[in-house]
Amino acid sequence: MPVRVITADDFGVNFVNKSFLTSGRDEYTVRFTQNPAEKHRWRPLTFNEVETLIKNGNTCTNWNTFLVEDPFTPSLIKNSLFAGLVRISSLTECYLRYHDFIVPAGITNSKIISCDIGANCAVHDCAYLAHYIVGNTVILSRIDEMAATDHAKFGEGVIKDGEDEAVRVTIDVMNEAGGREILPFADMICADAFMWARYRDDAKLMAQLKKLTQDSCDSARGYYGTVGDNAVIKSCRIIKDVRFGEAVYIKGANKLKNLTIRSSAAEATQIGEGVELVNGIIGYGCRVFYGVKAVRFVLGNNCTLKYGARLIHSVMGDNSTISCCEVLNALIFPYHEQHHNNSFLIAAMIQGQSNMAAAATVGSNHNTRGNDGEIIAGRGFWPGLSATLKHNCRFASFVLLNKGNYPAELDIPFPFSLVSDNLRENCLDIMPAYFWMYNMYALARNNDKFKKRDKRKTKMQKIETEVLACDTAGEIMHAMELLEHIFETAWTAAGNQPESARYLLTHKRDELKKLPLTAENIEHSARPVKILHGVDAWYAYRDMLVWYGVTVLAKYIDETGSDGEVFSRSGVCSRFNLQNGTIPWVNAGGQLIREDEYDRLRNRIGAGELTSWHAIHAEYDRLWERYPFDRAEHAYSVLCRLAGVSVLAESHWRTYLDEALRLNRYIEAQVLISKKKDYTNHFRDITYRNRAERDAVLGHVEDNAFVQQSKQDAQHYAELFAPRRGSTLVE
Incomplete structure (x- = not known):
């Protein structure tokens, strides 16, 4: 678009094109709903106030549209230009201090175009401040450009009146080639992104989620950018279409565009030097520092991005930290740690409580003709130093990958296992239940470690941090069945008569330990996959299930005050449905939900029963409230299954x-x-x-x-x- 010449009369007005204004609306209609006049007592300037302002080097295209609120001290405004409707709340002689940065209240050396400025703000050296509603006691200092457009969407995946679908912001999680795109919105949590990205075959659900997101925002043009009370924004270059929460601290940012930055006095978000953030949602209590580049992203609450990290087309769950590295097209659940500047995470869904070591490359190596591969890893995923994976891969929970260049696709169904690329013997080694047998310190510390890292005050996303929970217990039972099949196969391959795995484990344990154990459909290659310490792992898995079942059930009995006739017909366990123990569980962004309940929730959304994201989040809360019972019921059924009974007796x-x-x-x-x-x-x-x-x-x-x-x-x-x-x- 070429540079146009406009008159002073046109400067600061006609913010919204008249073609988008319906009957009874003007360019200020939306602004007045954002900051109603009823909350203020604005008045025109007096002759003496105008005279003082002019003597102080100020100019205005129309002093009649310059409104103030008492008490007002005009001498605190100097060398500034004003245009359009400007409304300034009370301004008195005082100073604002943030840490060691102290500035006087007032406006100096700035251009203010059609803005509302809150009480006792400090606006200094702002070369261009347009169409913003600024809260009380806010510091704006040395900003090159800070403006909002009439079609501002503040990072949300919506379109405004008259806009084409092509301008809608989408985030392509899990797959570089697309096909799993989601629409960001201010209240988005990992559970929302997971549902949207994962269940692409549910056309009704997809259509409804898009509708809910579009309906969550007013499509009218003319929304102003906002800055919450007690915010500090200083030494920044370009800020465009950004919504700032209260108490936010921004310093030295290069470019902030199309963002919602959530912040509160209790959970202040900080944005630091050299960052460039475009098309994103940033949660409460986040920290983004030192050269970060992020485009099309959502950050959960209490997240940290720093030291030049690149985050593109990704959703990052609460309580996560990413430094230095590159993360593309990823859906990351809460408590993810990635600190080293030579690691890559590309086209993946990592289900939280995870850690990536230096030089780990998860993704970017496609085994197809296109860049359409995916990697899915359960909770506790830990690729070690220089571990390199090829698409597609799938990992059970708490899998530790040893250092290695894994040459082919992997499907690791054994939770808590150690996986190694054995170059000497040209095979893949898997040690199931490794953590339980050899690294209990790391396993037992997991829950305590993550609870201490949870600094959130706003806990919209519910998170299960117990290592042994409904999801991992289900994986363990599946892994035990796989091991039993491996035992039976190895026994007959050694020339013995077929026997059941349970018989072999009971009567032939020592002989079974001596047999080589191999697994199938684990690696997409011709080389063997060896199972190490398989018999010990089976017993370790059983111990883990016993520990899970007893601890969960004992806690539930204790917390519900059910001492006494626990297992009687009228006791607490009489309400448990044994069949529910066979129902898989879904890790919905960190919250564990029974799959049948989750499917019902999806169906209700698709049918239009839940008409807002708020209503969906209320359902997450309801399911979280009943989670202790569902978990106890699951634990009870696991113990019944281990005992081979349908009802658990006192014995x-x-x-x-x-x-x-x-x-x-x-x-x-x-x-x-x-x-x-x-x-x-x-x-x-x-x-x-x-x-x-x-x-x-x-x-x-x-x-x-x-x-x-x-x-x-x-x-x-x-x-x-x-x-x-x-x-x-x-x-």
């Missing part, structure tokens, strides 16, 4: 409690043993002059905070199990 419960007490001691011991490995390694000591220096730096293993916590947890569980074990329950 079974006592047996399980005895096992749980044994496992409680095992977990406590293994936490110390696994952590102690860091202290008993000779090479751990070589950088220290003596043991005393090492202890001064590292401390004693017994004094480790989580080792101490594990002892307290063990005592807690012992006290939880003991009364249940000794109670007189009626069968």
